[in-house]
Amino acid sequence: MNVQDKIVVVTGGLSGLGAATVKLMRSLGASIAVFDLQLPKSASSSAVELQGQKYFKVDVSKTEDVAAAVEGVVAWSKETKKPIAAVVCCAGFLGPAKILSKSGKPLLLETFKKVVDISLTGTVDVIRQIVPYMSTQPADPDGSRGVVITVSSAAAFxxxxxxxxxxxxxxxxxxxxxxxxxxxSRWGIRAVCIAPGMFDTGMVEGMPDKARESLNKTLEFPARAGRPEEFAQMVKSVVENGMLNGTVIRLDGAARMPSRL
Structure with missing residues (x-):
């Protein structure tokens, strides 16, 4: 699928993997709808258009935020007559905590719920609210109406x-x-999941130096963290290759995480 003169929705699009995806999709001629907890500093409302991009202040764990943003994207699509080509769900939350701490305290259920609400439920909510509109769009000559890209992690495995x-x-x-x-599939919408390993993003940058050094020793080739633009290149490949569907792509340079750092 070609994204030129089409809309690409990116959650978590102001930083890390999402920001790199926004940059590359823009270079391909796409109009970008960014969902994020924050807005550009120059923005003064919950939704703003800047330089051909739409920004929506969204907490993906709040279904009312998602609904308002999706409504805004659909209105933008109708106004510009640009279909929604792709949805890339990069929003997530790490929330590290052991099931039982060293002091014998169990994992707080609130911590578990927050991680699941943002990383899982929020992703599903964005998808379920936007695909009804995508399913009614005119199809490309090959029958395609778009692609949904979710972001898992090496931590899944x-x-x-x-x-x-x-x-x-x-x-x-x-x-x-x-x-x-x-x-x-009956509506010509594909679904692909990308599972990145260690990438140079805010999550990794926040690690203690000792932990980063230990993690670096687990890397194979290339012996470095991934670059956000390499993730964006994978998004581009998924969008453009119609045979990529229903699969999980590990993007980790053959690295396998140890049980502890």
Whole structure:
């Protein structure tokens, strides 16, 4: 699918993997709708258009925020006569905590729920609210009406200590990929999941130096963290390659996470 003169929705689009995706999709001629907890500093309302991009202040764990933003995107699509080509769900939350702490305290259920609400439920909510509109769009000559891209993690497969909540949410995103693709196939909408390993984003930058050094030792080739633009390149490949559907793509340079750092 070609995204030129079409709309691409990116959640978590102001930083990290989402920001890199926004930059690359814009260079391909797409109009971008960014969902994020924050807005550009120059924005003064919950939704603003700047330089051909629409920004919506959205907490994806709040369904009313998602509904308002999706309504705004649909209105923008109708106004500009640009269909929604892709939805890229990068919003997530790490929330590290062990099921039982060193002092014997159990994982707070509120912590677990926050991770799941943002990383899993929020992703599903964005998808379920936007695909009804995508399904009514005119199809491309090959019958395609768009693609939904979710973001899992290496933690879905190699979860470390303290990642019960995060691995549960990201593992669920990986698991729902095939049924999601099957549910949407009759409307010509694809579903693909990307599972990145360690990338140079805010989550990794916040690690202590000792933890980063230990994690670097687990890398194969290339022996470095991934660059956000490399994630964006994978998004581009997924969007453009119609045979990529119903699958989870590990983007981790063959690295496998150890049980602890």
């Amino acid at each position: 190699d979860g470390q200590e303290g990642q019960v909540s995060y691995s549960a949410a990201k593992g669920a995103l990986a698991s729902l990929t095939l049924p999601l693709a099957r549910d949407l």
